Structure formats: C-alpha cells, structure tokens
Amino acid sequence: MTTINRPIRILVAKVGLDGHDRGAKVIATAMRDAGMEVIYTGLRQTPEMVVNAALQEDVDAIGISILSGAHMTVFPKIIQLMKEKRMDDVLLTGGGIIPEDDMNELYEMGVGKLFAPGTATQEIAAYISNWVKEHRNF
Template structure:
C-alpha cells in the first residue's frame, strides 16, 4: 500500500435529530475540505435513514456525525444497523460531540469508529479519516 489514494476521500458530515447546533459540524466540514477531501454536508435535522441513504448515493468513504443532544446511544446504533442492512460495512462511521467515555466504549464495541470530544485538533480528525480510508478503502 502506497499510503496515498488516487482520488479524494469522500466524507458525509451530518447532524441527526433535533440538535440545532451546527457550527462545529460546519467547522469540521470546512477543515476536511481544506485538507483535500470531498465533503457532503447534509445540514440539520437529518434522520438516520436520510444519512445512510445519502452515504449510499454519494459513495462516501466515511460518515461523520456531530451530536450534542445526548441522543448518541440511539443515533449511532440506528445508523450502524442501517449501514449493515444496506451493506455499507466498508464505510467508516465516526463522529464527535458530547459523549461520555463509557458510552464511547459501548459505541466502539458495536462498530462505531473513533469519537472525538470537543477540543480535539482538526489534524487529529483529518489524519484519522485519512489513515482509516487508506487502510480500508484504497481501491
């Protein structure tokens, strides 16, 4: 493996549910775009079904969910189940927001990737998505 891709990494950034705070998601989307990734930002009030269907239509490498509402233990498992149902098992599901460490561990156990707390550097997030994609989606 060469450590690079011959195409831009495609990332879907979404806000699920009634969480109306999207500044962080927009900062993430802009930073990923500035790092050379193709970013699809879905906007506010998406359902898990909308997110997974968009990911399928856009042929993304990764889905990033920004969540501050406390609904992470509902949202992430629902998205993982839909991804499995739609055979998106080679797409990274990652995200960030206000998620207690114990919940992060439970979500990791069901197949969610790294989850980032407020204050995580953009470089950490960019490198994680880039490294995961190169390792798992370099085709």
C-alpha cells in the same frame, strides 16, 4: 495500505433535533481544507436520510456531530442501517458531548473513533485518512 487516486469523500451530518451546527460546519470546512470532498447534509437528518445520502454519494466516511445526548440512539441505528446495506467498508465516526463509557460501548458496536469538543482538526483528518487508506479498496 492503499494509495487513493481521488479525494476522500466524507458526509458530515447532524441527526435529530439538535440545532447546534457550528461544530459540524467547522469540521466540514477543516476536512475540505485537508483535501477531502465534503458533503454536508445540514440539520435535522434522520439516520435513514444519512445512510441513503452516504450510499448515493459513495462516501468513504460518515461523520456525525451530536450534542443532544441522543448518541446511544443515533449511532446504533446508523450502524444497523449501514450493516443492512452492506456498507462494511465505510467509516462511521463523529464527535460531540459523549461520555467515555458510551464511547466504549459504541466502539464495541463498530463505530469508529469519536472525538470530544476541542480535538485538533488535523487529528480528525489524519484518523479519517488513515482509516480510509487501510479499509477501502480503490
């Protein structure tokens, strides 16, 4: 496990036309309170906008909040763009209303753990911290 000498940087994004951003704002605040540096992109982002912002900000993790049901379109597109840009050491995680079968399919594609509404923010912060310490080189 690597020791990191700077705060973990996470990009929190809402993709598509899903206008429900309360959960994303709660997560962004909770991750900041856990000592992470948070970049919140706001609403109506495209997968390309998210990946480009993640590259520009040199983030360790991308967190997607999705409640619209478009998770089987959004996550595969973001994973594809991340692979094209060789972002193999950046975590793609997220949460929202995602059926378990879909979660399993997304895990097989390379998406990190996905969180259902009501998950303790400490659990999410611990997952991101542990993943970054194991997979990022500083």
